[in-house]
Amino acid sequence: MTNDIHFPKGFIDSLHNVPGFNAETFTTTHQNSNTPTSVRVNPYKPAPFNHTQPVPWCNSGLYLDSRPSFTFDPLFHAGCYYVQEASSMFIDHILRHVYNKDYGPVKVLDLCAAPGGKSTLISSALADEDLLVANEIIKTRVPILTDNLNRWGRTNVVVSNNDPKSFARLKGFFDIIVIDAPCSGSGMFRKDPAAMDEWSEGNVALCQQRQERILADVYPALTEDGYLIYSTCSYSYEEDEAVLDWLCEEFELETVQIPVQTEWGIIESQSATHKAWGYRFYPDKLKGEGLFAACLRKRENTGQLQSFRAKNSPKPNYKEIDLLKPYVNCSADLYFFKLNEDWLAINKHHRDSLETLQHFLYLKKSGVRLGKLAGKELIPDHELAICLMLNKDAFNQIELTYDQAIAYLRRDNIEDLNIDTKGWGLMCYQGYPLGWAKLLPNRINNYYPKEIRIMSQKQSQEPGTKSQDM
Incomplete structure (x- = not known):
C-alpha cells in the first residue's frame, strides 16, 4: 500500500549533505505505510512470541509479523514486554558497550524518560546494585513513566520530575547519563505523519538551542570518565553532529566509537570539526524509524558531591519491618522505609543515594511501594504485586x-x-x-x-x- 507523501517545505533540501541520506529511496519508503512492529522482552518476565525475528542490535528485541492488540494482552499489563520502536533499542547496544559490571555499582540517569521505553531498556541491563534515576521534565507525563517502570518490576529505580538544571547540584553523581533530547521529530514522519505539520527550519534551530541548554544544565552531574549517551529522532545535522561538535568545543569530552556490523544498515558519521562518532538510522536502509545516537566520555572533574545523610531521620520500626519481610524475597538485601503510612523498599546499597536524591530532587517513585500495615496485616500496594521482589508464596x-x-x-x-x-x-x-x-x-x-x-x-x-x- 502506498500513499502520496508531501514533506514539509525545505525538508528534503535540508538533508542533501547529511551523511547517508538518499532522497529517492527515503521518499519511496515513506510512501509505504507499513511500519514494522517491534517489542522488547523483559528478561525477568519473559513472554513467548511466535513468528518473530530478532532486532540485530538488541538481544531482547523482536520484530513481529503482525501487530496484535497489545491492550488486550494480559502479559503486556504484567510487564512481560514493552512495545518499542526498533531503532531506539540501539541505546541498549551502546550501554552494553560502555557498561562493565566488574567496575562496581553505577548510577544512571535517563533525563528525558517518558513514556519509559529507554528507562525499561536501561533497567534490563543493570544489576541490582546499580541505580537508575528516570526523570521526566513534563509533569503530566510522569504517571505513564511510573506505570511502565512499575510493570517492569525492578527494585533499583527512582522516578523524578525535575528540570535539567536541578541536576547541576548533583555534581559528579552519575556514571552514565542518557539524554533522548526533545527534537524536531523528523525521524517519526513515517510512523506519525502528523509530525510533519510541526517541522520547519526555524523549529530545528530552536530545538538545537534547547538541546544545548539541556546538555549544559545536566553536564555537572556526570562524573569524570562517565559516559554521556545522546540521541534524537531527527535527521537534521544541526540537532545531531553539530550538537556533538558544540559539546566537544564547550566541554572536555571525547568521542566513543561504538562497534556496529555492516549488515545492520546503520550509517556511521563523524562531526565536521571534532570528528565525533554518530550513528544514523534511516527507514530505507534498515527495519526501523529515524534515529541519531552518539556516546561521549567526560575527561574532566567538575566537582564531586559528597553523600548526603538526612539529619534526625526517624529510627526504623523494626517490629513493623519484621512483619513486612515474609512478603518479599531477599529481605536482607533491602532497605525498608516509610512515607506517610506507606512502607517502601529499595536495595540497601541505594540508601545514601536515595537520601541524597530526596534532598535535591522532587521524587515520584522510590524503589517499590509495599503497602500499609493494618495491625499485623499488610494491605498490599499494586506495585508489590508486579515487582520482582514479591514472595508469591505468601x-x-x-x-x-x-x-x-x-x-x-x-x-x-x-x-x-x-x-x-x-x-x-x-x-x-x-x-x-x-x-x-x-x-x-x-x-x-x-x-x-x-x-x-x-x-x-x-x-x-x-x-x-x-x-x-x-
Missing part, C-alpha cells in the same frame, strides 16, 4: 483464564471464578501476577488500579487467535 495465587484476566483488567465482574479461600488474592495470568483482589465468602473485590484499567469495551480474542490493531 499469598493465595489465583490463575485466571484469558477472559477472566481481561475482565479483571477492566475491573469488571469475573465470571466462573470458584474461590474457597479468603484474604488477599494475587491474580495471575500464565503464572505472571496482574494485581490484587480481596477474596470474600460470596464475592471478590477487584483492587486493580482504576487509573490504569482497560477502558475500551472492544471485544477481543486471546492473542494468537487473530491479529488485531490497537
Whole structure:
C-alpha cells in the first residue's frame, strides 16, 4: 500500500549533505505505510512470541509479523514486554558497550524518560546494585513513566520530575547519563505523519538551542570518565553532529566509537570539526524509524558531591519491618522505609543515594511501594504485586483464564471464578501476577488500579487467535 507523501517545505533540501541520506529511496519508503512492529522482552518476565525475528542490535528485541492488540494482552499489563520502536533499542547496544559490571555499582540517569521505553531498556541491563534515576521534565507525563517502570518490576529505580538544571547540584553523581533530547521529530514522519505539520527550519534551530541548554544544565552531574549517551529522532545535522561538535568545543569530552556490523544498515558519521562518532538510522536502509545516537566520555572533574545523610531521620520500626519481610524475597538485601503510612523498599546499597536524591530532587517513585500495615496485616500496594521482589508464596495465587484476566483488567465482574479461600488474592495470568483482589465468602473485590484499567469495551480474542490493531 502506498500513499502520496508531501514533506514539509525545505525538508528534503535540508538533508542533501547529511551523511547517508538518499532522497529517492527515503521518499519511496515513506510512501509505504507499513511500519514494522517491534517489542522488547523483559528478561525477568519473559513472554513467548511466535513468528518473530530478532532486532540485530538488541538481544531482547523482536520484530513481529503482525501487530496484535497489545491492550488486550494480559502479559503486556504484567510487564512481560514493552512495545518499542526498533531503532531506539540501539541505546541498549551502546550501554552494553560502555557498561562493565566488574567496575562496581553505577548510577544512571535517563533525563528525558517518558513514556519509559529507554528507562525499561536501561533497567534490563543493570544489576541490582546499580541505580537508575528516570526523570521526566513534563509533569503530566510522569504517571505513564511510573506505570511502565512499575510493570517492569525492578527494585533499583527512582522516578523524578525535575528540570535539567536541578541536576547541576548533583555534581559528579552519575556514571552514565542518557539524554533522548526533545527534537524536531523528523525521524517519526513515517510512523506519525502528523509530525510533519510541526517541522520547519526555524523549529530545528530552536530545538538545537534547547538541546544545548539541556546538555549544559545536566553536564555537572556526570562524573569524570562517565559516559554521556545522546540521541534524537531527527535527521537534521544541526540537532545531531553539530550538537556533538558544540559539546566537544564547550566541554572536555571525547568521542566513543561504538562497534556496529555492516549488515545492520546503520550509517556511521563523524562531526565536521571534532570528528565525533554518530550513528544514523534511516527507514530505507534498515527495519526501523529515524534515529541519531552518539556516546561521549567526560575527561574532566567538575566537582564531586559528597553523600548526603538526612539529619534526625526517624529510627526504623523494626517490629513493623519484621512483619513486612515474609512478603518479599531477599529481605536482607533491602532497605525498608516509610512515607506517610506507606512502607517502601529499595536495595540497601541505594540508601545514601536515595537520601541524597530526596534532598535535591522532587521524587515520584522510590524503589517499590509495599503497602500499609493494618495491625499485623499488610494491605498490599499494586506495585508489590508486579515487582520482582514479591514472595508469591505468601499469598493465595489465583490463575485466571484469558477472559477472566481481561475482565479483571477492566475491573469488571469475573465470571466462573470458584474461590474457597479468603484474604488477599494475587491474580495471575500464565503464572505472571496482574494485581490484587480481596477474596470474600460470596464475592471478590477487584483492587486493580482504576487509573490504569482497560477502558475500551472492544471485544477481543486471546492473542494468537487473530491479529488485531490497537
